[in-house]
Amino acid sequence: MLPLATFAQQLILATEETTGGHSGIEPGITSGALVEWAWLIVVVPLVATFLILFFGKKLPMKGWELAVGSIGFVGVYGTILFILNATEGILYEGHLEVAKMGDFIIEWGWMVDGLSIMMYFLVGVVGTLVFVYAKSYMDGDIRFTWFFVSFSLFAGGMLVLVSAPNFLQLIVGWELVGVSSYLLIGHYWEDFENVDAGNKAFMVNKVADAALFIGAIIMAVSVGSFSFNDIIDVVMHGEAGPLSQFGFWAGLAVFIGAMGKSAQFPLHVWLPDAMAGPTPVSALMHAATMVTAGVYLLGRLFPFYLDVGGMFGGDVRNIIIVIGGLTLFLMGLVAIVQDDIKKVLAYSTVSQLGYMVAAMGAGAYTAGLFHLFTHAFFKALLFLGAGSLIHAVHSNDMSDMGGLRKKMPATFWTFILGTLALVAVFPFAGFFSKDEILASIKYAGGSGQDVANSILILGLLGSFITAFYMVRVIALTFFGEYKGAAHPHESPKLMTYPLIVLAFFAVTAGWVNIPGVYTGFTEWVATRVPLVGMGDHHAEGFDWPVVLVSSGLVLVGVVIAWMIYNKDAETNAARDWFRIPVLWPLLENKYFIDDLYMSGVVRPVMGPIASTVLWFDMNVVDGIVNGAGAAGKVLSKGVLVIDDNVVDGVFNASGAVTGASGSVLRRSFTGRVQQYAAFGFVGVIVIVVLFVII
Amino acid sequence: MTVTISEFFKESANWAFLAIAVPTLFAGWRTVTSNNIVRAVLYLVVSLGGTAGLFFMLGAEFVGWTVVLVYIGAVIILFLIGIMITRAPLGQEADLSHAMNVKAPAALLSTVVFGVITWAMIDAFGNNMIPPFEPTATSDLSLLLFDRFVIPFEVVSFVLLAALIGGIAIARQDEEVVS
Amino acid sequence: MTLIQFLIVATALFSFGLYGVITRKNAVLVLASVELMLAAVNINLVAFDVYLDDPLNSGQIFTLFTIALAAAEVGIGIAIILMIYRNRQSADVDDLDLMKG
Numbered sequence: 001m002l003p004l005a006t007f008a009q010q011l012i013l014a015t016e017e018t019t020g021g022h023s024g025i026e027p028g029i030t031s032g033a034l035v036e037w038a039w040l041i042v043v044v045p046l047v048a049t050f051l052i053l054f055f056g057k058k059l060p061m062k063g064w065e066l067a068v069g070s071i072g073f074v075g076v077y078g079t080i081l082f083i084l085n086a087t088e089g090i091l092y093e094g095h096l097e098v099a100k101m102g103d104f105i106i107e108w109g110w111m112v113d114g115l116s117i118m119m120y121f122l123v124g125v126v127g128t129l130v131f132v133y134a135k136s137y138m139d140g141d142i143r144f145t146w147f148f149v150s151f152s153l154f155a156g157g158m159l160v161l162v163s164a165p166n167f168l169q170l171i172v173g174w175e176l177v178g179v180s181s182y183l184l185i186g187h188y189w190e191d192f193e194n195v196d197a198g199n200k201a202f203m204v205n206k207v208a209d210a211a212l213f214i215g216a217i218i219m220a221v222s223v224g225s226f227s228f229n230d231i232i233d234v235v236m237h238g239e240a241g242p243l244s245q246f247g248f249w250a251g252l253a254v255f256i257g258a259m260g261k262s263a264q265f266p267l268h269v270w271l272p273d274a275m276a277g278p279t280p281v282s283a284l285m286h287a288a289t290m291v292t293a294g295v296y297l298l299g300r301l302f303p304f305y306l307d308v309g310g311m312f313g314g315d316v317r318n319i320i321i322v323i324g325g326l327t328l329f330l331m332g333l334v335a336i337v338q339d340d341i342k343k344v345l346a347y348s349t350v351s352q353l354g355y356m357v358a359a360m361g362a363g364a365y366t367a368g369l370f371h372l373f374t375h376a377f378f379k380a381l382l383f384l385g386a387g388s389l390i391h392a393v394h395s396n397d398m399s400d401m402g403g404l405r406k407k408m409p410a411t412f413w414t415f416i417l418g419t420l421a422l423v424a425v426f427p428f429a430g431f432f433s434k435d436e437i438l439a440s441i442k443y444a445g446g447s448g449q450d451v452a453n454s455i456l457i458l459g460l461l462g463s464f465i466t467a468f469y470m471v472r473v474i475a476l477t478f479f480g481e482y483k484g485a486a487h488p489h490e491s492p493k494l495m496t497y498p499l500i501v502l503a504f505f506a507v508t509a510g511w512v513n514i515p516g517v518y519t520g521f522t523e524w525v526a527t528r529v530p531l532v533g534m535g536d537h538h539a540e541g542f543d544w545p546v547v548l549v550s551s552g553l554v555l556v557g558v559v560i561a562w563m564i565y566n567k568d569a570e571t572n573a574a575r576d577w578f579r580i581p582v583l584w585p586l587l588e589n590k591y592f593i594d595d596l597y598m599s600g601v602v603r604p605v606m607g608p609i610a611s612t613v614l615w616f617d618m619n620v621v622d623g624i625v626n627g628a629g630a631a632g633k634v635l636s637k638g639v640l641v642i643d644d645n646v647v648d649g650v651f652n653a654s655g656a657v658t659g660a661s662g663s664v665l666r667r668s669f670t671g672r673v674q675q676y677a678a679f680g681f682v683g684v685i686v687i688v689v690l691f692v693i694i
Numbered sequence: 695m696t697v698t699i700s701e702f703f704k705e706s707a708n709w710a711f712l713a714i715a716v717p718t719l720f721a722g723w724r725t726v727t728s729n730n731i732v733r734a735v736l737y738l739v740v741s742l743g744g745t746a747g748l749f750f751m752l753g754a755e756f757v758g759w760t761v762v763l764v765y766i767g768a769v770i771i772l773f774l775i776g777i778m779i780t781r782a783p784l785g786q787e788a789d790l791s792h793a794m795n796v797k798a799p800a801a802l803l804s805t806v807v808f809g810v811i812t813w814a815m816i817d818a819f820g821n822n823m824i825p826p827f828e829p830t831a832t833s834d835l836s837l838l839l840f841d842r843f844v845i846p847f848e849v850v851s852f853v854l855l856a857a858l859i860g861g862i863a864i865a866r867q868d869e870e871v872v873s
Numbered sequence: 874m875t876l877i878q879f880l881i882v883a884t885a886l887f888s889f890g891l892y893g894v895i896t897r898k899n900a901v902l903v904l905a906s907v908e909l910m911l912a913a914v915n916i917n918l919v920a921f922d923v924y925l926d927d928p929l930n931s932g933q934i935f936t937l938f939t940i941a942l943a944a945a946e947v948g949i950g951i952a953i954i955l956m957i958y959r960n961r962q963s964a965d966v967d968d969l970d971l972m973k974g
Binding site: 754772776777800801808 | 874875876877878879880881882884885886887888889890891892893895896897898899900901902904905906908909912913915916919920922923924926929930931933934936937938940941942943944945946947948949951952953954955956958959964967
Binding site for chain 3: 673677
């Protein structure tokens, strides 16, 4: 792609001027069959969706083989691209002209750069493992085939999103993900709760989507193109005319869109409820797909938010970091009080997404994406582990579990590894990525340094909270006495093997970026060659104060949680002591945000409408009806006389006229097509003559 | 620029035109009036052959040959097969048209249509001359067909395929029905 | 050569076709009359193509399309007539008055 190559060169030049020649590795692969055929990554899952839809039920495994085959293809292709990108570097952008209206060209394209490749890899690999797992988990479900139709569409939509080189295609993928998530959350639609959860997810996302549309339109109209490259090009060179006026609002609107998909406070309410879907859905939705879309979008538009060209994007960044910090702290606290194991993990996801968004807000591109990368593996692992538990005890509630470590050893050990990764214990994956984020926030710099310092404190406290709620989960599920009714047993191999593979990644995924040892990940996710050096803090060595404080807090969290929860509730007074009067109810009710939306948004909108309609019905309509009734009574007596004489006469006469005219007209309907044709021509001639005369 | 009758007859091409047009029109007339069904179809052949001749006169050689091949070669065969299968009265004279009460209004309508359209055309084009032209090269047509008009071309090919399948589906004899 | 002479021939053929469509009793001959009308339209298309000296030759291209569609139409038409004949032992359009009001 020649234009892209020249664009990259321009960027290199521009950056060399500002940063003194600091640039990433040169891309080794900019053309060739491997990247030109990368569109298959997007197309194959979507084609598989339709094949499963039409032929799935006739296949021996009811469509599962197609689903896992297509996502496995993406996984293999993504892995190849990922490895090649890490070793040689890839930069490519494919285009197909879909439609053209005057000068405006709608394009479908596929990006093959560091950021997109990482997402292909994540969606492909995590997706394959989750699909394999789902075969066993969903076995015997009445809508087994339909489940894999929506699931393939879900993965395919995400791939459309992350391959998009322009806003239009991104929005197409964005909405595909939205609609398929709605289908998946409401998979068990026999229960009203699940339907409500699906509706909630859809509506909250839709509110955010509206903001995204507004932001995208502002950017596209002021730049004159929907293409990310064009937008960033304008931003980089600071010659943005209209965009310099509306830059702040455009950036804010796009960020609100990202908040919806990435479940940031206060638009996070849909994500915990999305647990209503089957567990594999939760695993994929919370790890590699959907919730990562917002962070991805922030990464895609990162140069804009870095404010290189002075577009006020930097002002948005202060908002971003505050939202991220609030989310990571507040939602982590809610996770402590949840009894539903999936809800604990869901709030944990929201909290971790807060870390990523905060990192993006701090201008730490690499750190945010690094956490996205590692989080995808261990959160998928934890969800699948939770699914394995739920499968065994037939309940989501942790009070029905306990003492499962002996009965389900494979699930137990992999869950422990996932937990260690999530709470950031050295040397597991989460340790490196979370440390990178905290260090980046510390060095955020610029006008937002004061804000960033407060967020750093929240982030460190977040380490403590994370450790606390995860140890609580482990203590309540795997230790103590078994309290449930069912007879738990280890899950089948099709479910435990994906757990083991994910556990491997949960341990090792962080080793791609060890400060002071190997820091190649920065180049791996570089969207464009010179991104490093644009203010992106990237630690060359550990920032020891942060590491020590964070690890210390984790240790404290583990110990306290273990002391409180390692014994059963009846024998332990510490648990009661821990139920602090005001705080605990506040957390249990999730800060009353859902109630606030219900009474603040849903009811005020629905209530007046409903009551107005009711009032209108009671007074006006009923009044008219009653009045008419009374008047009718009086009138009817008088009318009766007229009725017998006049009205009957009129009706009979009109009936007779209709009958007569009908019997005349029906002669023209002879049923002979030739006559109809002749009449048609007569009509044409009459019209022509009329036109001529007029 | 007007052309009088005498000028019209001075041009040799116009004699060729008349030599083609008159038989064409006569055959067309007999197609719709002949009382022998096989003859009516054969008159149609002559008439369509005449249109092919007009196409040659206009330099549209490829279209002319297409008419010859498709119509005269294939469509007429279809007609004859249709006639034979439906056991139409193959004998000498039969009443193939409606009675006078249909013929008269039909003739009137046709005349009016002819009159209105002819009048409109004379009004619009007078006796404008066709500019001098080269015969259209088949290669030009084919390039256009596979470049500028490739989508309509593909659509038409789909229509033909659908017609083929539809024809088979309609005309196929169901096992249960005894004809 | 004038343009109008071709147009008049085409219009005359068209009118004959119209007359045939209305007056013919046999369904096959109705179809034949429709073919006559289509042929007339083709003459118009080609004549205008040459008259306007169209660089795209759209008149001739469209004539080709018309011919293809007419062929398809005859194929289907004959198949339908065959079907009707099989069910009613007649190809006479007078017998086809199911739509009678």
